[in-house]
Every structure is written in structure tokens, then in C-alpha cells.
Amino acid sequence: MLSMRCKVRMSASGVHLFDRVSGMNVLLDEVRVPTERFSRGPRYLSVALTNACELHCAYCYAPKHAAALDRERLQAWAVELDASGCLGVGFGGGEPTAYRRFAQLCADIAQSTSMAVTFTTHGHRLSPELVDSLRGAVHFVRLSVDGVGATYERLRGRRFAAVARAAGLLNSLAPFGINAVVNADTVGELDDLAKFAGDVGAAELLLLxxxxxxxxxxxxxxxxxxxxxxxxxxxxxxxxxxxRTGLEAALPIAEVIPGELPLDAHMHLDAAGVLRPHAYASTGVPVGGSIMDAVKTLRETA
Ligand code: SF4
Known part of the structure; x- marks a missing residue:
């Protein structure tokens, strides 16, 4: 039976029902939705809260200049996106847990919207206290683990035991997945990564x-x-x-919506407040008072 908590998104593909608590997705593709009732927001928005991160991964694509989003503006944009049919926001960076009052931001958005709140973390700032303050405020988490053991320690410059502890903390918080960058260093360790993900109770292994x-x-x-x-x-x-691109982010929603355009599926907001088609895009639209104005402009100019 469908829960009353379901959020509804309408598009040319039909009616999409999403429950952020269970991660359930149902696409009623036999329903024909009139164009004027299409949801205007992207299905999912990834958000770089800050460019700050204390790790120095050689393959990091996050910009290195200092930038962080303004909390009040972000809160207002989240409410706007929610009303426009967006199903979830995924916080990243940089390192999102380095953002000031990160747990409060997650709680505020979880309370004021019906979107899924998710984040991707390196895990080394997680503590029992932080995890307690995030309880009930996040619906899915991704933990970045590039390789196992000595490979992880060489690539990330942190103890592997510490990221395993972080996985244990997340297991008590919400459903979580393991993200792994795949390159010459890690491609030979995929069996070990899959075993690690299973051992720590992850729901998914996302290979990037x-x-x-x-x-x-x-x-x-x-x-x-x-x-x-x-x-x-x-x-x-x-x-x-x-x-294929590393762009898929932290949301347990349907992977493929037939006929969905890329800018209907996903957009990215960088830490300087510029809305981009995805995190690797070189151009975008600065967000002013309304993020939906920027969504419209990005679609018109992309
Ligand atoms: S942990 Fe992530 S944000 Fe930080 S340096 Fe590594 S890849 Fe970049």
C-alpha cells in the first residue's frame, strides 16, 4: 500500500511517487500528464555546500578557492525547489560536514520540505555526537572509500580503520552506500571493496x-x-x-526515467551559488533571489 508520505512529481514520463523514508519509487507511466502540470524543478539537485576539505585526493575535482553557500538563501531555495517537484537534495563539497552547523541545516530542510536529504562524506569528521544530531534529518548517506587498506591510506592520507569506524556510525544513522573512485590504483580491489561494503552493512556500492x-x-x-x-x-x-560520468548522486530514487531530459533529472549548485548542469560543467547561471528563475534560465541557455 502506498504511504501518505509520498511526494508526487509529474512529467512527460508519467506520475512519479517517491517516499524519502523508505526510498520507494513508483512511476505510473500509463498516466498522461498535461504539459502545464509538469513539475518544473529538477528531479534531484546536488549541492556543494563548501569547497573546504582537509583531504588532498589527487583526483579531486572540487574547486580549490574558498567558497560556501549562505545558509538562509539555501533554505529559501530548498523550499522553492520542494514546491517545484524536486525529490531530493544531496550535499557534497568539498566536505559537507565541514560546513558550519551542518546538522542544523539538514534538520531545517528535512522539516520544512518533503525532499530527501542526503550527503556524501569522507567520514573523518563523523563523531557519535554529530551522528546523533543528524538522526531523523537525513535519509541516505554516501561514504567515500577509494580502495581498501594500504591503498586507501595512500590515496586518502587517512587510516583505513578510521573510515571503517565511520561506516559503523553511519550504519546506526540511516541507509548508506559506499562510493569508490575507480582508477589504476583501485580497479584491482573491487572484490575487496564489495566485501567491505557488505561487511559494514552498506545498501549499495557506487563505482565512480x-x-x-x-x-x-x-x-x-x-x-x-x-x-x-x-x-x-x-x-x-x-x-x-x-x-559513467561520476554525476549520479546520493539519492535512492529511480535510476532511469524513460525519456527524461538530463536537465530534468539533475542539476548542480556549486559553493559559489552558480547553478550548473552537473558538477563538471564549466559554465552555469548565478542564482539570485529565486532558484527556479535560474533553473529556467539554465534550461533556456544550455
Ligand atoms: S575527500 Fe572528496 S572533496 Fe576532499 S579532497 Fe578528497 S575527493 Fe576532494
Whole structure:
């Protein structure tokens, strides 16, 4: 039976029902929705709260200049997006838990909207106190774990035992997934990563082929092929997702909506308040008073 908590999104694909608590998605694709009733917001918005992060991963694509979003403006934009049919916001960065009063922001948005609130973290700022203050305010979390053991420690410059502890904390908070950047260092450790994800109670393993940046070339064709072959033969009970672009974010919603345009599926708000088609896009639209005005302009100019 469908819950009364369901949020409804309408589009050319039909009527999409989403429950942020259970992560349930139902697409009623036999329903024809008149154009004037289409939801105008993107289905999902990823948000870089801050560019700040104390780690120094070589393949990081986050901008390095100092920037952070204004809390009040963000809160107002969240309410606007919610009313426009957006199903969820995913906080990232930089490191979102480095954002001032992060837990309060999550709680405020969870209370004032019916969107799913999610975030992606390196995990090293999580404490029992922070996790307690996030309880009930987030619906899904992604923990970044690139490789296991010594590989993780070399790539991330932090103890692997510490990220395993972070996974334990998240397991008490909300459904969570493991994100792993796949590159020459980690492609040989996919079995170990899948085992780690299962052992710590993760709901999903999201594999992110390394993207090119100004200083790194991204995953090689040979390693991408190894990844595809591994996925085709992997024996793991954990749900696997492979991102072609690294853009998919932290929301347990339907992966593919037939006929959905990219800018209806997802947009990205950077820490300087510029709305972009995705986190790697070089151009975007500065958000002024209304984020839906920026959504409209981005669609018109993209
Ligand atoms: S943890 Fe994430 S944001 Fe921080 S440096 Fe690494 S990739 Fe960048």
C-alpha cells in the first residue's frame, strides 16, 4: 500500500511517487500528464555546500578557492525547489560536514520540505555526537572509500580503520552506500571493496570511474574495460551501481526515467551559488533571489 508520505512529481514520463523514508519509487507511466502540470524543478539537485576539505585526493575535482553557500538563501531555495517537484537534495563539497552547523541545516530542510536529504562524506569528521544530531534529518548517506587498506591510506592520507569506524556510525544513522573512485590504483580491489561494503552493512556500492581534471587524465580505457568486465561477473549480494560520468548522486530514487531530459533529472549548485548542469560543467547561471528563475534560465541557455 502506498504511504501518505509520498511526494508526487509529474512529467512527460508519467506520475512519479517517491517516499524519502523508505526510498520507494513508483512511476505510473500509463498516466498522461498535461504539459502545464509538469513539475518544473529538477528531479534531484546536488549541492556543494563548501569547497573546504582537509583531504588532498589527487583526483579531486572540487574547486580549490574558498567558497560556501549562505545558509538562509539555501533554505529559501530548498523550499522553492520542494514546491517545484524536486525529490531530493544531496550535499557534497568539498566536505559537507565541514560546513558550519551542518546538522542544523539538514534538520531545517528535512522539516520544512518533503525532499530527501542526503550527503556524501569522507567520514573523518563523523563523531557519535554529530551522528546523533543528524538522526531523523537525513535519509541516505554516501561514504567515500577509494580502495581498501594500504591503498586507501595512500590515496586518502587517512587510516583505513578510521573510515571503517565511520561506516559503523553511519550504519546506526540511516541507509548508506559506499562510493569508490575507480582508477589504476583501485580497479584491482573491487572484490575487496564489495566485501567491505557488505561487511559494514552498506545498501549499495557506487563505482565512480575517475574523471579527468586539470591535473589527472581520468581512468584509462583499459581500466574502464576491467571495471566493466568485473561488474559483469561480480559475485556479490550488494547492489552495484556504476556511474559513467561520476554525476549520479546520493539519492535512492529511480535510476532511469524513460525519456527524461538530463536537465530534468539533475542539476548542480556549486559553493559559489552558480547553478550548473552537473558538477563538471564549466559554465552555469548565478542564482539570485529565486532558484527556479535560474533553473529556467539554465534550461533556456544550455
Ligand atoms: S575527500 Fe572528496 S572533496 Fe576532499 S579532497 Fe578528497 S575527493 Fe576532494
Amino acid at each position: 570511474p575517475e574523471q579527468p581534471t586539470s591535473v589527472t587524465p581520468g581512468i584509462s580505457d583499459a581500466d574502464a574495460q576491467r571495471l566493466v568486465e568485473w561488474a559483469a561477473t561480480a559475485r556479490t549480494s550488494i547492489r552495484l551501481t556504476i556511474s
